[in-house]
Amino acid sequence: MDPDVLVIGGGNAALCAALMAREAGATVLLLEAAPRAWRGGNSAHTRNLRCMHDAPQDVLVEAYPEEEFWQDLLKVTGGLTDEALARLVIRHSSSCRPWMRRHGVHFQPPLSGALHVARTNAFFMGGGKALVNAYFRSAEALGVQVRYETPVERLEIADGRFVAAHLKDGERIAAKTCVLAAGGFESNRDWLREAWGQNERGEWPSDNFLIRGTAFNQGVLLRHLLEDHGAERIGDPTQAHMVAIDARAPLYDGGICTRIDCVSLGVVVNRDGERFYDEGEDFWPKRYAIWGRLVAQQPGQIGYSIIDAKAIGRFMPPVFPGVKADTLPELAHKLGLPVDSFMRTLDSYNAACRVGTFDHTALDDCHTEGLAPAKTHWARPIDTAPFYGYALKPGVTFTYLGLKTGDTAAVRFGGAASPNLFVAGEMMAGNVLGKGYTAGVGMSIGTAFGRIAGANAARAARQQPAQPLATLIATEQGALHAAA
Incomplete structure (x- = not known):
């Protein structure tokens, strides 16, 4: 039988949509392009969810109020964000965890290497893979039908209304409503x-990009909606969640363990041995996502993070050990960098350091003077052997070009919201993330809009109008209270 709700995708946003639709009484079919062993998209590589909270909450310490969350997002996006939708995500992040727990997701206090986000982010017990597995178990227990290795090639749409999905093998699947949550196009070289x-x-430049997550995010439906159906678009195709990762990482699915987190504790040089940005501009969780783009702008799209023995133990070590040397010239030689220019850079940096009270957990007073670019925090001379170097390449997590939407998660055509086609996750994240990133916000967006899209898809299947998040949550909480 044709389902009430067809969900296309298999990551966090898709699963949230499927669960919400099923809870609302709809029959649901979820199509995942990947094989079962690779299910979950980029969500399988995540660790946490950025959460607003006005007081300590179980695994979250202190407070992280709405306005601070908003200002953090405003800073990293440079204002390229829809404030109304951003605040929708922020407010939802304060109340979604009880629902997540009901579907088997467990949380844990952050590990020692991630204490700098203990106040802002809730960590998943077992990481993103455990979250994805929990959601799939819950979905299947509730009666959601799941099909793997089922890529969708195109959609049948009439006057902005979803009619059917056409699979790569020619099969046609009709449904009353549809949720698109199939990711960006970062895997499409x-x-x-x-x-x-x-x-x-x-x-x-993109020939030297590595893809941190799934190889299955080809952007087929995104391009199809934009080019063949004239769906309204949002975002710049060159903007993405792009991180500096170990140049030795695999082309796909390297995940978080390939990220290089010692940037703020040393200096970064390009292949000419020259610095090109302030490594100590702000706390690492707020700035790590700019470094992939910075490296992408350098010759050969490569950079080198340089630290000394004083930095060891103060950052989460990556999966591969760094190149080690007893002297800086030896390190330059091992990394294949021009020794003379490398040493000029390091000598100038060391001489410019004004060391006060070093504290890698705070915006300390250790800075450089008379140096361009400056290092505004955590500036200490790199002078204590052994020395370490990590070659960096841009690692793309997900792209920001997507489908424009509003507070009901409906896809828009010619200024009008579709009555039965909804979008969630990376396919619409550009509405909130015009550029930049801050740790955990992708999961916040996917969870909020996945739930909105799923609930509204179920409503559309009953020929009821879509509703904004606040109304949906109030209805859900009322039902829970009545059941209790």
Whole structure:
């Protein structure tokens, strides 16, 4: 039988949508392009959810009020965000965890290497893979039908209304409503090349990008909706959650363990041995996501993070050990960097350091003077052997080009909201993230809009109008109270 709600995708947003729709009484079919062993998309690589809270809550310490969350998001996006939708996500993040727990998700206090986000982020017990598995177990127990290795090639849409999905093998699946949660296009190498083009050095920067997550986010339906159906778009195709990761990482699915987290404790140079940005601009969880783009703008799309023995033990070590040397010239030689320019850079940096009270957990007073670019915090001379170097490449997590939406999660065509086609997760994250990133906010967006999309898809299947989040949550809480 044709389902009430068809969910396309298999990550956090898709699963939240499927669960919400099923809880509302709809029949649900979820299509995941990946094999079962690779299910979950980028969500399988996540660790936490950024959460607003006005007082300590179980695994969250102190408080993280709405306005501070908003200001953090405003800073990293440079204002390229829809404030109404951003605040919707922020407010939802304060109340979603009880629902997540009901579907088998467990939380834990942050590990020692992540204490700097203990106040702002709730960590999943077992990480994103455990979250994805819990949601799939709950969905299947509730009667959601799941099909793996089922990529959708195109949609049948009439006057902004979803009619059916057409699979790659030619099968047609009709449904009363549909939720799109199939991710961005970061795994599509041709589209990345098209978006980034050629730089002034004649390089194709995207050829040197690594993909931190799934190989299955090809952007097929995103391009289809934008180009074939004229869906309203949001975002810049070159903007993405892009992180500096170990250059030795695999092309796909390297995940969090390949991220290099010692940047703020040392200096970063390009292949010419020159610094190019302030490594101590702000706390690492607020700035780590700019470094992939910074490295992408350097010659050869490569950089090198340099630290000394004083930094060891103060950051989460990556999966691969760094290149080690007893002297700085030896380190430059091992990394293949020009020794003379490298030493000029390091000598200038060391001489410019004004060391006060070093504290890597606070915005301390250790800074440089008379140096461009400056290092505004955590500036200490790199002078204590052994020395370590990590080669960096841009690691793309997900792209920000997506479908424009509003507080009901409906896809928009020609200024009008679709009555039965909804979007969640990376396919619409650009509404909130015009650029930049702060740790855990992708899961906050996916959870909020996945739940909105699923609930409204179930309503549309009953020919009821879509509702904004506040109304949906109030209805849900009322039902829970009545059941109790």
